[in-house]
Amino acid sequence: MLKISRLSSTRDVKDFISLPTKIYKDHPLWVPPFRHEIKAIMKGKGSNLFSNGPHEFFLARENGSVVGRIAVGIEQAMNREKGVDHAYFTLFESIDSKIVADALLKTAESWAKNMGMKFIKGPVSPTNGDDFRGLLVDNFEDPPAILMPYNPPYYIDIFKEYKVYLKYLAFRYNLENVISEREIKGTEIAMRRYNFYVEEANFKHIKNLARDIHKITVESMPEWEEDIIKPTFDEIFQAARTLKLVADSRMVIIARSEGRPIGYFVAFPDFSPIVREIGGKLFPFGWYKFLTKRKTIERVRAAILFVVPEFRNRGVPSAMFVKAYKNVREMGYKIIEGSSVSWMNSTMIANALRAGGEEYKHYIVFGKNLIKRPLSLREIYGYAADRFSSKERVLV
Template identity: 70%
Template sequence: MLKIVRVTSRLDRKEFTDLPESLYRDYPLWVPPFSHEMKALLKSRGSQLLANGPHVFFIAKDDNEVKGRIAVGIEQVMNNEKSVKHAYFTLFESVDDREVAEALLRTAESWARNKGMNYLKGPVSPTNGDDYRGLLVDNFDDPPAVLMPYNPPYYASFFDSFEIYLKYLGFQYDLANVISEREIKFTEIAMDRYKFRVEEANFRRIREVSADLQKIMEESIPNWEEDILPPTYDELYDMAKTLKLVADRRMVIIARSGERPIGFFVALPDFSPIIREIEGRLLPFGWYKFLRLRKSLERARAAILFVVPDYRNKGVPSAMFLRAYRNIQNMGFKEIEGSSISSMNLTMIANARRAGGKEYKHYIVYGKSLLKRPLSLSEIYGPAASRYVPKGQRNSERVLERI
């Protein structure tokens, strides 16, 4: 008999963590998470999302066999900032059985409703990154880049009763055809006209780099942006220290006007083939393979791009792209996978296409009212509500577009 069990014991945590190994046995492109990071999440460590409010983990069991899992929680800091009453779910996995998936989702809905929330959304990322953020809904044949979602195609069918909350676009770049001569000329003119420069990050001055990134993000993230808050200095310092370990300084570019930091771009090698080979385990011998094979990688991942508002249409993104792409090409990479971009972010979508990006994957974050009525746009999107208009109803999904 199917039952939903709250994760409380060491055995429960192990079953939660181990489920994907059997679930993805027939999906050779799946990239397992690092086992030590997943174990930390199950102990509520290493995640600002989990630190910002109550959360629980559940597993679905049938005759003591684990069939699915889900985590549900409340991001209280985000809710207070956006004036909404949202719960989230993350780390969702399920066998191809609608009964299992619906039981897990009903459990998440009930928990959130009992906490006084009026909306459930997900899947979201437990690390506030791209990993687990949204379901992949198409193009299951191209390998996922590192820290990008990947799931069985049947997952989307479990969310028929949900709305589309957010949609993200994935871009791919062929380094042999990135950035036209016309765009290069435009970039050179823009740098001269608007008096800015681009440079590689100096990892020997990591605290100053962290402070620069914080200034850029505080200016760059508008208060209406969905589900994003500027990180603290400590969070960015931790991120910068990680970048120093996994990225090359030639792949981390900062733009400046005088001494003012106005933008930054971060790329890193796509480690997914190596992570797949070591099965997400760095110990005892995974580190050796990781270091030995990293020079064989042919794809890079463009992970982060922020530009302050007054420089977004002045060639800054293109200038950082150009500097990074030339470095990445000289380092022997053949291709770049772009970080997913919100369908709301028309400026960044235009920049991606201008830089030669090919839109090739899509990810959906779903949402559902927990009340016995549809929610208003303000209840769903908070300060971003004015940027949406309903276009109609279809199969219980609210179809939205940016004004």
């Protein structure tokens, strides 16, 4: 007997959090999230997604055994910003059973319909980051980078009735392939011609760094950017404090023109092999392994790059990347993963390929119409609808 029910007890919460351990027991590349962080997220701490509107958590049980989970909700702030009536689903997991998966998705769809929503999308991330955003649809052989999604290959078949809503790309750079002198000279020429320079972040003055990052982000984030709204200073400040703990200042590059911050690049060590080894448990002994094995890490994840509009075609992204590339190479790392890049960001994709990046992974956020009539592009993509006029990218 299959039963789908809302979480209603401490035991339910525990079962919800523990289920992935069962799902991924035969998937050695999976990186478990930190359990204490998932508990906090489910309580709404550190999750704008759950803080910004109604949501529910559901469990699937079959003959008393937990076999699936899903969270569904409405991010009202995002809907107002984008002018849409969207619901989302997140934290989806299911055993290899179409019956179980369909029951969970139908439950989420029914909840969304009852709330008056026209469209449901997912998986999205409760942290508004990349960690749960999208379904990995290819290359299950290479391990996931830190804070990037990973799922069993059979998940792809679960979403046959859904359409592609958004797509994200990951690029791989081999640090043994030295950046060409032509690329280096090109960035030097660009810096002189357009009067800017790049420098490593100053972690000693974290509040000033947060102000610079916030200013760049607010100026740089395009209105068409899908499912992202501009962060507050407090959100950036908290992120900067966390970044100080996990990154090295040599991996965080700031671009300036006459002192004005015009761009930033953020990378950090890929701790995923260590997190995998400690099973997502920092306490009581995980911290020791985490700290003592940092020097064994070989990969860096380049996660964020923003440039203010008037400097986007002036070599700023390349200059920041070259600076970071040199630094991480000198630090002994071997690989950089650049992730994730929106399929609509043609400039970033071109920059990645020009810098020698190999497009090697893809992630999809799926979507489904919840009403009987076809939805317009405006109802699906909001104010960014004009960016999705190409037939290859239209979700119908």
